[in-house]
Amino acid sequence: MVKTLEGSHAIADMIVNCEADVLACYPITPSTHIAEKLQKYYADGKIPEYITVEQEFSAISALAGASATGARTFTTTSSQGVALMHEVLYAVAGMRLPIVMCVANRSLNSPLGIWCDHQDIIPERDSGWIILMCESNQEAVDTLPQAYKLAESLLLPVMVCIDGFYLTHAVEQIDVPSKEIVQKFLPKFKPEFKLDTNNPITLGIYSTPQYLQDFREDLANDVDNAREPIKKTEEEFSKIINRNYGNGLIENYKCDDAERIIIAMSSFCGNVKEAIDELRDKGEKVGLLRIKSYRPFPYKDVQEILKNKKHVGVFDRATTLGGHPPLYTDVLAAIYDSDQKVPISSFIGGLGGKDVTVETAKNIFEDLKENKIKRKFV
């Protein structure tokens, strides 16, 4: 049913509909409203267990324990909260615990800012979590049941990321698929290995050099092989809800005949689409390749779409200090791996909530008219 809702509240509603068993969240702007609403639902008896914790390291640690017993778990955080979880995020992936977390993306200190960019998840890109970047609240709501399905079938944790404030605090019309709809799609979580007093095992084990690489190799392969399941899950759920967001890994917005392309993630893509529509009315052949699955990264799809393009601009909402920015690096790697040569420029912008508008997107497309490779802040 379509309702007028704040993005954060729609996400909380969806977590109830996904029948999460155990929650542990520590409030941090801009994710706070999600946690707040879930607390309310716990008080109302709609959520079986909500562990109040003193900080984010505890939140994710508590969920690691809960998930190890076979519970469906959820947490939400932002910025320094993600950074404080860092150590445990890697452990959770290595332990193959299917925790789902919503990150409301926000800049990292310093300077202290509370607004959106993607720097907070960049240190976690190598952690083994699947990272899905959503453009809209509707997409985030529709992605959460898929996140659980992927997490629990692949035994990989999943981050569903939304831009802080732009989405978390936006009040708009959102359709939250009902519990009945979600139940049809999302089976109960029945792990093969779990903490059980009748059949005790140790999880989070120590491993000698003889075995450790094998575990890492398995994990690496499983994250790599998650691309097909991500596509399949998106296809399956989109049939149920009659909405879709590209193939689950990427969204191709008018790229097929385009000469110049912007590659970007999350909410800025809405503005890029607007710019594309306006420029196309004037006869300019421009398109957007939106990366939805940041990890695993859709190298093949990027190669496919960038075939025979004239100039590509990668928009990063984060930096790699002393190196090329993160998304740009991945796109370069994708193209190096293929037989094509296309100029790829780098644009960094929107840091710490700096507005990136339709105009910003148009300026990038203007920059792409020249053949010269550019690397700049916008």
Place this chain on the structure above:
Amino acid sequence: MAQKKDKTKEIKVPKVPHSKCDTAKENKTGSWRDQRPSIDLSKCIKCAQCALHCPDGAIEVDETGAHINYDYCKGCLICERICPVKCITHKKEEK
């Protein structure tokens, strides 16, 4: 101990690193020892202080006195320190 991956077999379910309980028994850590404690049972008063303090759980006390399991004793000599009647002594382990 986790099972070594068999690369010839396809793994259907993603593998969770885990170990069964009790597997620590398989690692005979006594081989690390370079000091060997021994108990003079004629003086032992069976107070079990040594067994309680042994970090490896390598001492059992029965009606005949305290007995060290050398498969696991690592030779830290805490038992020797703790024994109230000083009936535990040690010498260098000979391998």
